[in-house]
Amino acid sequence: MKPLLEVKNLFQHFKISRRFTVKAVNGVSFEIYPGETYGLVGESGSGKTTIGRSIIRLYDPTGGEIFFNGSKISGKLDAATNKMLRKNMQMIFQDPMSSLNPRKKISDIIGEGLDIQGLYSDLKQRNEIISEILKKVGLSPAHAERYPQQFSGGQRQRVGIARALVMNPKLIIADECISALDVSVQAQVVNLMKDIQAETKCAYLFIAHDLSMVKYISDRIGVLHKGYLVETGTTEEIFSNPVHPYTKSLLSAVPLTNPVIEKKRKLVSFDASNFNYENQKLRQISGSHFVIGD
Amino acid sequence: MENILSVKNLDISFRTNAGNIHAIRGVNFDLPRGKTIALVGESGSGKSVTMKAVAGLLDQNSTINSGNIFYNFAQDKTLDLLTLSKKDLRQKINGQQIAMVFQDPMTSLNPTMQIGEQIMEAMLLHKKISENDARQKALELLKTVGIIDAEKRMKNYPHQLSGGMRQRVVIAIALSCEPKILICDEPTTALDVTIQAKILNLIKDIQAKMGLSVIYITHDLGVVANVADFVYVMYAGKIIEFGTVNEIFYDPRHPYTWGLLSAMPDLETSDDRLYSIPGSPPNLLHEPTGDAFTARNIFALKIDEKAAPPMFKISETHYAATWLLHPDAPKVQMPPELQTRLERSRKAAGL
Numbered sequence: 348m349k350p351l352l353e354v355k356n357l358f359q360h361f362k363i364s365r366r367f368t369v370k371a372v373n374g375v376s377f378e379i380y381p382g383e384t385y386g387l388v389g390e391s392g393s394g395k396t397t398i399g400r401s402i403i404r405l406y407d408p409t410g411g412e413i414f415f416n417g418s419k420i421s422g423k424l425d426a427a428t429n430k431m432l433r434k435n436m437q438m439i440f441q442d443p444m445s446s447l448n449p450r451k452k453i454s455d456i457i458g459e460g461l462d463i464q465g466l467y468s469d470l471k472q473r474n475e476i477i478s479e480i481l482k483k484v485g486l487s488p489a490h491a492e493r494y495p496q497q498f499s500g501g502q503r504q505r506v507g508i509a510r511a512l513v514m515n516p517k518l519i520i521a522d523e524c525i526s527a528l529d530v531s532v533q534a535q536v537v538n539l540m541k542d543i544q545a546e547t548k549c550a551y552l553f554i555a556h557d558l559s560m561v562k563y564i565s566d567r568i569g570v571l572h573k574g575y576l577v578e579t580g581t582t583e584e585i586f587s588n589p590v591h592p593y594t595k596s597l598l599s600a601v602p603l604t605n606p607v608i609e610k611k612r613k614l615v616s617f618d619a620s621n622f623n624y625e626n627q628k629l630r631q632i633s634g635s636h637f638v639i640g641d
Numbered sequence: 642m643e644n645i646l647s648v649k650n651l652d653i654s655f656r657t658n659a660g661n662i663h664a665i666r667g668v669n670f671d672l673p674r675g676k677t678i679a680l681v682g683e684s685g686s687g688k689s690v691t692m693k694a695v696a697g698l699l700d701q702n703s704t705i706n707s708g709n710i711f712y713n714f715a716q717d718k719t720l721d722l723l724t725l726s727k728k729d730l731r732q733k734i735n736g737q738q739i740a741m742v743f744q745d746p747m748t749s750l751n752p753t754m755q756i757g758e759q760i761m762e763a764m765l766l767h768k769k770i771s772e773n774d775a776r777q778k779a780l781e782l783l784k785t786v787g788i789i790d791a792e793k794r795m796k797n798y799p800h801q802l803s804g805g806m807r808q809r810v811v812i813a814i815a816l817s818c819e820p821k822i823l824i825c826d827e828p829t830t831a832l833d834v835t836i837q838a839k840i841l842n843l844i845k846d847i848q849a850k851m852g853l854s855v856i857y858i859t860h861d862l863g864v865v866a867n868v869a870d871f872v873y874v875m876y877a878g879k880i881i882e883f884g885t886v887n888e889i890f891y892d893p894r895h896p897y898t899w900g901l902l903s904a905m906p907d908l909e910t911s912d913d914r915l916y917s918i919p920g921s922p923p924n925l926l927h928e929p930t931g932d933a934f935t936a937r938n939i940f941a942l943k944i945d946e947k948a949a950p951p952m953f954k955i956s957e958t959h960y961a962a963t964w965l966l967h968p969d970a971p972k973v974q975m976p977p978e979l980q981t982r983l984e985r986s987r988k989a990a991g992l
Contacts, residue, residue, distance in 0.1 A: 390833045390834075390835055390836070391804065391832075391833050392803075499921060500684075501921070529683045529684050529860055530683070530860050530861070530862070530901065530904050530905055531683055531900065531901065531904045531917055531918045532683075532917075533904070534903075534904040534905075534915040534916065534917035534918075535917040537915055538915055538917060541913070541914070556834060557834075558834065558908075559863075559905070559906050559907060559908055559910075560906060562906070562908055563906040563910055563915070586908065596835060597834065597835060599838075600834040600835045600837065600838040601834060601863070601908065602834070602837070602838075602861065602863025602864055602866065602867055603863060603866060603907060603908070604862045604863055604866050604890060604902065604905060604907055604986070605866060605890065605907070605986040605989060605990055606866040606867075606869075606886040606887055606890050606891075606990075607887065607990035607991070607992070608986075608989055608990055609863065609866040609867045610866070610867060612867070614835075614838045614839070614842065617835075
């Protein structure tokens, strides 16, 4: 099967001043296949959000290539590719409180993409599309006339999902989309995302730091540290046989809901200063399991 | 076991433009000396309000309708914190006896003050101590909370520190006046897992060293399993189940606790769907008759709509407020997925 998204040797650097450059992402490569969920994990500052934003072209990548749906989407975009990219790749943001425009009605927030791309023939059809999508995410069509502040956090995140989904995208980038929500609401949103995937066969790039949730939802996982992809493989491979010391340390920090074991759990310490990832390549452990270094 | 803090029948409401919100509806809990209790529940269940009442930090529009907060400050000497004036509370209790660590280290520090000054501030205010001594003490505290280069960090401003470091500073400030009780309001929610584990270990170490009693407010059950001796589950302004941490995690009895436990995937969860508690918490502007959980409870009985259940005793330390425990109630089993999961975790724990 051909990958839906191919990221090859992606670099994303931010020049702060003449002397200082933040090297957020350094030579990251991975691919996402149609209909699968790829989880990106790592501590804060590891570059997971930056990768998501580079892929959807909120940033201009410093180096490397990105292929999506058969066309190259890094470098200068021509009008046709840009249109294809905007329609087929969508993002769900972290904070449902600040990612929805408070002065717009829900129908206009969801309909904005449709308006820009001209995806309906008359107003009636626009309303139909919006009601349908609202029903799909578990809200009622009557909610279309409301404003974001009239919703609870979980409902707002549903609006965020509806906004992404209305374009019928092939890839959705979900950037920490459940970390601002309550445990019980997290479960509702994750179930919704899984249902939608089963129905529309869209792929997810699921960015999160909650490893038990990542394990639950992802088919494959990439572990990031200091802007380098240090280990990648299927969920099974990463969780049952972590190879890189950073991955081990990350897994050892996952809290378990089992008090007797949790109270005895030892944190595997990881000293980042001993690791220099520069110029190191991924090597194969087995099947689709790769780890950085020798 | 003696209790250093004992909250009895606390009842608090808030005046708002929309009307009176009855946020806390009769909360009871005990904090044994030197132990850790955890208050868990969804947002809006009243965990933070309860703790703000204990710390004397309630907002202006609140009314304490009834209740006592007994603080045992010395052998056989107890004091009802609710009878103290604001001034007494501020001068004698806050900081020195009861200190608080807040959720978001980004907003709980003053961005215009060096962190050394912020740690010294409370000491200079509360204790007869020279500035030099306070500085020495602040340095020590920074070392206690695991900040390397303490000398240099004293002169840093909050924005120069990472999230984990900032939370360490907040903890240092809380500890500066040697409190007896430490209240941690979601202390690790804003941090990622590795830092979270380190901060929890730090609080545990300090607790052992200083003999602190700790109250955690959190919705993360993994954190609860790690730190707590006793767990109180809150829903709609009431405690609906409490017990030792093992009783709550291996033998939960309230359907709401079942829901909370099922909603979080553990590393073994492979079901197609996560269980989620349907609906959302009730609006306490209109106080529910009967059990507040009825509308979301798939096990609800007829009586739930009419009368709120009392606390039923399960063991000496384990109580739950659900009519399912009434001797006349039909026998109800918890959802099978949760049952297998609890069996798995009991087995893993060797129980």
